[in-house]
Amino acid sequence: MFDADPFAKRKRAMEDEFFHRVDEKLRENLRQKMEREQARESIAAATGIDDAKLLDELLDAGIGSETLVALTLIPSVFVAWADGNVTDAERDAVMKAASERGIDSGHVALEVLQGWLGKRPPKSLWAMWKQYAEIAGKTLDNQTKRRFAEEIVKHATWVAKASGGILGIGKISAAEQTVLDEVSAALS
Numbered sequence: 001m002f003d004a005d006p007f008a009k010r011k012r013a014m015e016d017e018f019f020h021r022v023d024e025k026l027r028e029n030l031r032q033k034m035e036r037e038q039a040r041e042s043i044a045a046a047t048g049i050d051d052a053k054l055l056d057e058l059l060d061a062g063i064g065s066e067t068l069v070a071l072t073l074i075p076s077v078f079v080a081w082a083d084g085n086v087t088d089a090e091r092d093a094v095m096k097a098a099s100e101r102g103i104d105s106g107h108v109a110l111e112v113l114q115g116w117l118g119k120r121p122p123k124s125l126w127a128m129w130k131q132y133a134e135i136a137g138k139t140l141d142n143q144t145k146r147r148f149a150e151e152i153v154k155h156a157t158w159v160a161k162a163s164g165g166i167l168g169i170g171k172i173s174a175a176e177q178t179v180l181d182e183v184s185a186a187l188s
Contacts, residue, residue, distance in 0.1 A: 036059065039059055039064050040052070040055045040056070043059070043063070043064065043068060051131070054128065054132065057128045058071075063112065069101050069103055070098075070113050070116075072148075072151070072155075073098055073101070073155065074116075074121075074125060075152055075153075075156040076094045076097050076155045076159045077094060077113070078126055078129075079156045079157075079159045079176050079180060079183075080093075080094055080117065080159050081120050082173065082175040082176040082178070083163075083175050086117050087163040089162040089163045090159050090162045092162065093158045093159040093161075093162040094155075095113075096158065097155035098110065100155075133187050134186065137187065148187070149184075149188070152183060153180070153184060153187070156179070159176075160173070160176040160177070
């Protein structure tokens with residue numbers, strides 16, 4: 001049997017294919033938006049942060065609920081980079097602090113942390129951490145806030161002392177001290 005309009009059938013098939021692709025793209029965009037919203041809610045629940053902009057900045061920096069623990073090590077990372085490069089001793093000190101926080105082989109946060117130690121993180125990450133510290137300071141009770149600050153400063157100081165002085169023990173450089181002072185100020 002002869003089809004009166006083969007072009008109409010082909011046109012319909014092409015339209016169907018086009019709209020199928022558009023539908024797939026819309027579904028994918030919706031799925032990504034839903035995943036991002038779930039990730040934002042998960043971080044908010046874990047931290048008490050309700051600032052949507054900061055939550056988005058955390059997500060954009062690669063920090064999700066499974067890597068949130070890496071946030072507390074940002075000061076240590078910036079102390080390690082204070083003199084322009086990260087020494088092996090500083091890397092080891094950051095990894096020791098990470099291990100104390102439960103970040104070890106196989107932990108997603110380890111990958112994030114190693115990335116920050118391999119390539120200097122952007123200053124925007126430092127600004128974001130300061131926002132995080134400010135919000136955490138407002139939401140924590142005084143005793144918890146003090147312990148939180150002590151732990152962060154302790155680990156950052158380990159890193160600062162890792163490569164200075166005699167045989168790599170003791171001396172903190174001026175650049176490292178500046179970062180430590182900023183950490184203390186942010187946490188007070």
